[in-house]
Amino acid sequence: MTDVHVLVLAGGAGTRFWPASRAAMPKQLLPLSGTAPMIAETLRRVRPLLRSADHAWIATGTSLVSATREVVPEVSPQRYLVEPAARNTAPCIAWAAASVARIDPDAVVVVLPSDQHVADEEEFLLVVERAVLSARKGLITTIGIKPTRPETGFGYVEVGEADGTAHRGIRFVEKPDRVTAEKLVESGRFLWNAGMFVFRAKDMVDAVRTHLPQVGDAIAKFDAAAAKGEESAVVAEIFPSLPGVSIDVGVMEKVASFAVVPGDFGWSDVGSWESAWELASKDDIGNHGPEGTVFAAAQRNHVVDLRTDATEKKRVVALVGVDDLCVIETDDATLIVPRERAQDVRLAVEALKQAGRTERL
Amino acid sequence: MTDVHVLVLAGGAGTRFWPASRAAMPKQLLPLSGTAPMIAETLRRVRPLLRSADHAWIATGTSLVSATREVVPEVSPQRYLVEPAARNTAPCIAWAAASVARIDPDAVVVVLPSDQHVADEEEFLLVVERAVLSARKGLITTIGIKPTRPETGFGYVEVGEADGTAHRGIRFVEKPDRVTAEKLVESGRFLWNAGMFVFRAKDMVDAVRTHLPQVGDAIAKFDAAAAKGEESAVVAEIFPSLPGVSIDVGVMEKVASFAVVPGDFGWSDVGSWESAWELASKDDIGNHGPEGTVFAAAQRNHVVDLRTDATEKKRVVALVGVDDLCVIETDDATLIVPRERAQDVRLAVEALKQAGRTERL
Numbered sequence: 001m002t003d004v005h006v007l008v009l010a011g012g013a014g015t016r017f018w019p020a021s022r023a024a025m026p027k028q029l030l031p032l033s034g035t036a037p038m039i040a041e042t043l044r045r046v047r048p049l050l051r052s053a054d055h056a057w058i059a060t061g062t063s064l065v066s067a068t069r070e071v072v073p074e075v076s077p078q079r080y081l082v083e084p085a086a087r088n089t090a091p092c093i094a095w096a097a098a099s100v101a102r103i104d105p106d107a108v109v110v111v112l113p114s115d116q117h118v119a120d121e122e123e124f125l126l127v128v129e130r131a132v133l134s135a136r137k138g139l140i141t142t143i144g145i146k147p148t149r150p151e152t153g154f155g156y157v158e159v160g161e162a163d164g165t166a167h168r169g170i171r172f173v174e175k176p177d178r179v180t181a182e183k184l185v186e187s188g189r190f191l192w193n194a195g196m197f198v199f200r201a202k203d204m205v206d207a208v209r210t211h212l213p214q215v216g217d218a219i220a221k222f223d224a225a226a227a228k229g230e231e232s233a234v235v236a237e238i239f240p241s242l243p244g245v246s247i248d249v250g251v252m253e254k255v256a257s258f259a260v261v262p263g264d265f266g267w268s269d270v271g272s273w274e275s276a277w278e279l280a281s282k283d284d285i286g287n288h289g290p291e292g293t294v295f296a297a298a299q300r301n302h303v304v305d306l307r308t309d310a311t312e313k314k315r316v317v318a319l320v321g322v323d324d325l326c327v328i329e330t331d332d333a334t335l336i337v338p339r340e341r342a343q344d345v346r347l348a349v350e351a352l353k354q355a356g357r358t359e360r361l
Numbered sequence: 362m363t364d365v366h367v368l369v370l371a372g373g374a375g376t377r378f379w380p381a382s383r384a385a386m387p388k389q390l391l392p393l394s395g396t397a398p399m400i401a402e403t404l405r406r407v408r409p410l411l412r413s414a415d416h417a418w419i420a421t422g423t424s425l426v427s428a429t430r431e432v433v434p435e436v437s438p439q440r441y442l443v444e445p446a447a448r449n450t451a452p453c454i455a456w457a458a459a460s461v462a463r464i465d466p467d468a469v470v471v472v473l474p475s476d477q478h479v480a481d482e483e484e485f486l487l488v489v490e491r492a493v494l495s496a497r498k499g500l501i502t503t504i505g506i507k508p509t510r511p512e513t514g515f516g517y518v519e520v521g522e523a524d525g526t527a528h529r530g531i532r533f534v535e536k537p538d539r540v541t542a543e544k545l546v547e548s549g550r551f552l553w554n555a556g557m558f559v560f561r562a563k564d565m566v567d568a569v570r571t572h573l574p575q576v577g578d579a580i581a582k583f584d585a586a587a588a589k590g591e592e593s594a595v596v597a598e599i600f601p602s603l604p605g606v607s608i609d610v611g612v613m614e615k616v617a618s619f620a621v622v623p624g625d626f627g628w629s630d631v632g633s634w635e636s637a638w639e640l641a642s643k644d645d646i647g648n649h650g651p652e653g654t655v656f657a658a659a660q661r662n663h664v665v666d667l668r669t670d671a672t673e674k675k676r677v678v679a680l681v682g683v684d685d686l687c688v689i690e691t692d693d694a695t696l697i698v699p700r701e702r703a704q705d706v707r708l709a710v711e712a713l714k715q716a717g718r719t720e721r722l
Contacts, residue, residue, distance in 0.1 A: 019679070292718070296708035316721050317695045318380070318709035321702035322686070329695065334678045334688075336697060341682035347657035348679035357653070360677050 002106040002200075004049045004132055007096040009195070010039050010060040010068055010114035011083055015349040015361070016272050016342075019333035020306050023361060024063065028114035029071050030306070033270050033279045037071040039114040045121050046110060049128060057081060057099070058114075059092040082232075085240040090208070090250035091215050093197070095235070097204035098219040102226060105202035108135045111247075113195045117279050119266025127263040131198035134166035134259040140199040140207060141166055141259040142252065144191025145267045150181035153271065155193040155248060159260045166259035172248050191262055194269070197247060198261075204251075211254040215242055273326040274342040277302035287319075289327075294318035302326045302339060333360055363467040363561075365410045365493055368457040370556070371400050371421040371429055371475035372444055376710040376722070377633050377703075380694035381667050384722055385424065389475035390432050391667070394631050394640045398432040400475040406482050407471065410489060418442060418460070419475075420453040443593075446601040451569070451611035452576050454558070456596075458565035459580040463587060466563035469496045472608075474556045478640055480627025488624040492559035495527035495620040501560040501568060502527055502620040503613065505552025506628045511542035514632065516554040516609060520621045527620035533609050552623055555630070558608060559622075565612075572615040576603055633703040634687040638663035648680075650688075655679035663687045663700060694721055 021027045028039040059081040118124045134141040144157045160168035184190040209216035218238045225234035280288040287295045289303030298319040328335040382388045389400040420442040479485045495502040505518045521529035545551040570577035579599045586595035641649040648656045650664030659680040689696040
């Protein structure tokens with residue numbers, strides 16, 4: 001049986017977790033759903049599938065490499081695919097597929113976002129193993145999440161009849177409007193596209209050559225350069241010129257066939273402070289916060305303290321007579337927002353941008 | 362005309378302004394209603410009445426002397442009446458009266474709490490001058506505040522017919538229940554007892570000798586000791602044995618006659634974060650906060666940042682989608698409480714006490 005590699009996509013930025021997340025400290029580097037940074041949780045979860053730590057790859061941007069290495073020091077520097085510019089997922093997954101193919105074209109690559117939460121890790125591993133079996137048959141396979149609500153923030157994937165450990169994939173649907181989302185969920189035939197893809201290295205390389213020839217040419221050049229020890233120079237030159245296209249649109253929607261493995265393992269994309277609260281450990285009146293937080297006549301609040309200074313850590317946060325609030329403390333910012341308005345964090349980010357206070361972003 | 366002295370009562374502790382106020386940094390040392398600490402504002406306001414800075418006295422507790430001297434360095438160390446133990450207002454006012462009487466028994470003493478706000482300072486001075494004129498006639502005179510609501514947190518004083526610049530005082534009423542408070546206010550004959558007393562030094566000494574003989578004996582001993590340069594040793598010995606009684610109960614309710622000068626000068630005892638917000642400068646949607654505070658879809662909030670570290674000062678506080686909240690930041694604590702529940706700050710204080718975290722109190 002050929003080896004399994006994992007590629008963790010860790011180039012994401014975003015403002016939904018301000019002030020915890022910053023340009024230099026995005027969501028995946030923060031312990032938003034547990035005690036370890038989300039990327040560390042992601043790697044830990046798939047560790048049983050990998051023959052060695054050397055089978056874990058991380059794709060991220062230049063500016064995030066050192067912060068990422070600090071939180072997942074076990075990943076070899078040689079396994080970082082450092083994107084000189086953000087070009088969405090297709091170019092970097094293609095590059096990863098080519099890189100693994102150089103080692104073993106039959107090896108299976110499991111692509112995982114770095115910032116998702118999984119409640120049932122055992123079930124998650126079973127699902128990934130089913131997808132690996134499907135991929136070994138030569139099918140690019142995606143893991144679709146059983147929807148729990150008519151979410152308009154995700155894309156969907158339509159599932160056909162069962163075929164071994166997987167199902168035939170019918171089509172990808174981009175983020176729908178509310179009415180469409182309700183129909184998709186009611187039909188029972190659509191799963192959430194959670195950005196998880198499993199394939200043999202050579203199959204993805206072939207698909208990219210066919211459907212994204214510019215990217216296919218680029219990875220051929222990367223291969224040639226790698227053979228001469230000049231890969232990073234060539235990547236620096238060519239990568240920024242590649243189209244910024246997602247693997248869904250650039251490859252998956254075009255391939256003749258693909259497979260889907262349905263997954264139901266307590267998945268969450270941890271999209272806001274509200275969903276972080278939902279996943280967090282809470283006392284019996286719904287409060288989450290570090291030890292020593294004072295909750296007086298206060299319920300269902302979410303207190304996060306990410307201050308790095310040891311003495312600062314001893315600062316007490318006291319909530320009196322407030323319910324359903326998120327209170328986020330960092331070294332240089334405090335955010336207070338109702339849980340149900342967590343998505344409005346962007347308003348604070350916009351205000352700081354307008355005030356030119358980009359050092360806070 | 363004899364001189365006017367002022368005695369500022371600055372021994373107060375209290376928890377209503379936690380986390381800004383602490384055992385070692387009580388309300389009067391904080392800039393709760395303006396830019397300067399309240400005790401500094403109190404002294405500044407009466408300065409026009411005093412012939413020199415040497416006419417200002419401060420009564421406070423041993424543990425507060427150095428912090429107090431830092432915020433009002435203009436008051437001479439010789440003018441501190443350092444109470445070795447808290448014994449309410451009568452013993453310390455008696456001691457102050459005796460101390461001023463040693464200099465000039467006919468001098469007038471204006472006793473003022475250190476933690477009150479006055480909006481109309483000109484009117485305030487006029488009222489105090491009326492009280493001084495009344496005191497010069499040998500009447501212990503109190504300044505009564507025209508009530509604006511049926512407050513149950515203050516005592517009241519009943520006012521009789523006008524007599525020169527003052528009115529005859531009828532009686533003091535301790536903090537009433539709600540129904541009684543409403544009746545008192547409706548009657549139009551009752552003013553709030555704001556703890557402001559004006560008298561000739563010798564008159565208060567006489568009244569104390571008559572109505573609080575134990576305290577009268579003590580101040581006679583202080584006088585004798587002072588003549589030998591041994592006052593502080595004798596105070597340390599005797600003061601803690603004195604009864605802890607207020608000047609209202611111990612003297613004012615017992616004297617044959619007293620005077621009241623009604624005052625209407627935008628007085629506030631600044632009793633909670635709510636009243637601090639009422640007095641604070643606000644933007645046009647009712648938010649108060651330091652420069653740079655982000656208010657996004659947020660109204661009528663009160664943000665106070667008392668952190669001492671210069672870099673910490675640059676921490677941004679962002680309120681998104683919350684109204685009518687108080688957010689108080691200090692070096693070692695953050696408090697979040699709705700304005701209308703500001704009095705429940707005590708719940709946080711109690712929780713910290715129960716947790717044994719007295720270093721935060």
